[in-house]
Amino acid sequence: MERKRAIAGAASFALTAGLIAWPGGAAVWAATQTSTLDLTSQATVTTDVQGQYDATFSRMEQTYSGPLWGGDSWRGFLRQGGRDITLTLPQSYSLQTISIQMEQNAGSGIYYPSHVDFSANVNGTWVQLGTVRPVIPPTDKRNTTYTFRIDAKGVRAQQIRISFPVQVWVFARHLTITGSTVGGGSADLSPETGGSPGAQQPLSPGDARSHGIRNMLLAYTGDHGDAGTWSTADFLPMVMYQPQNGAPAQHLFDTVLFLPYSTLQDKQSAWQAYLDDLFRPGQQLSALDAAVGQANQILGTPGYREKVVIAVPYPAYGDGVWGAANGGSLTFDGSAQDPNALSARTQAVQWYLQTLQADWNRAGFQNLTLAGVYWENEAIDPGAPAETRLISGAAQAAHAQGWPLFWIPFYDAPGTDAWSQAGFDAAWLQSNFIEQGAAADARRITEAEQTARREGFGIEVELTEAVLQDPGMEAQYQAFLQHLQQDGFAGAVSHAYYAGSKLLVTAAQSPDPAVRAVYDLTAQFALQP
């Protein structure tokens, strides 16, 4: 579907050493001293994930299972927060250098970690040897290698740890440890400190950050004809649960998130057209307003207002001339004074939000309230120029209009553990469980729950077209909802609902009991207290 972006598999790589001397000249870095031993082959290695273990990602890693030393193929590490590579030597040595080579190939989702920490276990205490950062910017699009190297300064230890965050893929090889049997100490070393315990609670509907959102349905608009055009009849079963045998008794989704398909171009005219479509009488927002009015009449809830969240299109660097605002032309290609096009892109977002505000005020919807805006990009892309400052600027622009900025990252997306610092006011996590199809590993649900609990996310419920077409997938969807419920992730947690292009409308209106059941299952899950 539109918003589920697969992570590119790593293709083939052309690799060369990081350091080469002038032809015929001496090597860049001098050879180690004669007493130095290469200890690498003596080590036994264990690798632990720093973040949430994920069985699916671990399985995918096996495709890139090269040796950490003794070969030129790569060992791939996929997401899951980061890795701790612990190396145990048969005895303690006076350590001299520790190094590991890594690759950056942005086109394949392979990035250098932002840093590599080296530490050693000295007499039972893990001490920091140092941190090394790459000199190739994360925005770089070439295929390069970089050797993270630390001078261990003769620290005597038997165990070494190399730790690094993993945003998407990290590829590593050529791990090397050198040292000697004699000498060594541990002066001037600092013990490692623990990290923050995190939020420890998922986002609840009662949490002020959720702004009252309990069940938020995603509605894609602006393209794909009827599939992207919502009528009042479409919205009615979404805002009001209509049991198959019985009268409607309650509201269903209390929030609708309107967002564009990924076909939306980075042009002012396209953004304007998206808003024009959104505010066109008789469809989209207007249709929702009418549907809520009808539901209020049926349910006897006059004055009830449906919450609306509207997406902010993602302004991507390099997308060329966008349009004009503030008296000047704006280009997303950057300029001498605005190399990242940060100012231009932020101004474009400001224009969009101001236009949205004006359109909203002009529309005068009786049954809707604009609860916030939504950041369209589902990751904080480490390779995108000035990405965190762009988000921060968008958050400020949203706040200036009086709206919070919401986010729904895909599972283990870059930036997942930093959403709050980035400027988002609340966020829901995609589990991406159903999208994996029949082979989906149920441990993913638990892993998503754990991440949500640790980072303070709400959870996104997801269904695909296969759920409506395949009894096996429908059963899997049902098991997914039951799993969430059993783990306390039903009524107590704020949810977003991804259902493709009006899949729940299709289910609600289907004469096929099996298809219709998807609507009922979803509603029953959503309406749990």
Add this chain to the structure above:
Amino acid sequence: MKLHPWKAAMGLAAALVASAIPLVPAAAAVQAPQHAMQQKRIVLNGKTISQPMGFADHGTAYFPGWYLMRALDSLHVTSTWDGRNWRITVPSGMKVDLSNIDVGTGNVSIYLNGTLVKRVYDIVDVDPASHQPTMFIPVWYVMRVFDRLGIQSSWNGQTWTMTTTSAGSGSGSGSGGTTPPSPPDTTPQASDIPGTVSKGALVADLVSALGLSVSAPATSPYDDVPASDPRWPAISTAVSRRLISPFSASHFGAGDVVTLQTAEQMVWNQLGITNARYQPGGSLDAWAQFVGLTDGTVGGQYLTQADEARFVQNLRNLRAGGIVSGGVLQVRYTPQDEWVWTFAGDQAPDGTPYYPTDAAIQEAITKTYRFFNGVTARLQGGDLIVQLPVDPDGRWFAYASTAGDLQYSLDGGSTWTAAAAFDGRELTSRPAQVWVKAPAGAPLQITFNNMVPAAKGSVVLGWVSISVNPSTSNPQAQRVYLQ
């Protein structure tokens, strides 16, 4: 005014260039040949294409250049003549071997696709066919140039037989025949011109300055460089590495005068450069000047000892990555083949280069050299302090990191800002330079980068590592290979 006969073979563009350039001043024109002319034959792929009058001078056969251009016409190879330079341009599908160039000396320059590949001395005489003063070119050298086009030659004293390979590529000559005997070495001797450097001395000095390990067989094939000559190992090494060519298989030309360009070409060859468009300056001479190889040299007809000394010192400084004076390192960006070191990876996944034009390539590579050549470093209180130039255009930016955090200052060290890495794009103001400070215990790594919208990000163009030289306790710089 008499026009050079070569003009007859030129296209319109060439005619525009050459129309005002006579071969010799009219007053100096001669009407009768000074050499004993004989009819020769040029055969291309089995077909006689011309029968020019030529002559032998000191054992070397000379042909009128006009006929050589006609021979190239038959292969759809265009060439132009402007009175001093013969510029040959081959069709795009035809391979050209531009490796291991040894330009040599002479008053006529021969270029292949813009690259100077040979200099020869011509002889002006009257072509009996046109009764015009005409430039005659030594065939032996032209054959070597044609080798680079995949045109194999043989010579029987009367007929020059040329054969092309099917793809227009290949190398070597003499297939099906013999090569003409090499001409005697009539190059002026350095010993006859006070203050000049001989070819043998230059080779010995540059092989040393390039840090090449030397080796040589026990016997020398050259009549002027016996194996007992202390320069023999260097000369043998230079020839085997194809840094320079001997005058002939049996004569090196050790006493010949050389030009500054010969020295430039040896360095160029050592770096394995084959495509000038990726090098700063875009041509051999401009490159040598831009990278700093010829800083302080005076130039002249022949390479002087003073210029050679400056050249060698410049080369040593470039190889060392910089010059230290008063404890301050002035970085000298070590030249390399920039196609390999800088541009080979600069392309989108579909193969589209990020720098698609010569102008874009030159802008990127000259900015890179200027940036690094503007870097200085010094040690202060256990810290490395590096001054980086700041490009007024923020799309060209420095990025620096080390082990641990670093600090940077925009006001000459009065106030410092701590950062995980220095990113020139993040500057809110753009002073002429920025200072970066980090503990000297680990190298400070610096890259120069460019924002490329087509890449949706940035492209790294160069990388230098600055550390402390343990022998001198001074800062030192080392260019690092990308990819």
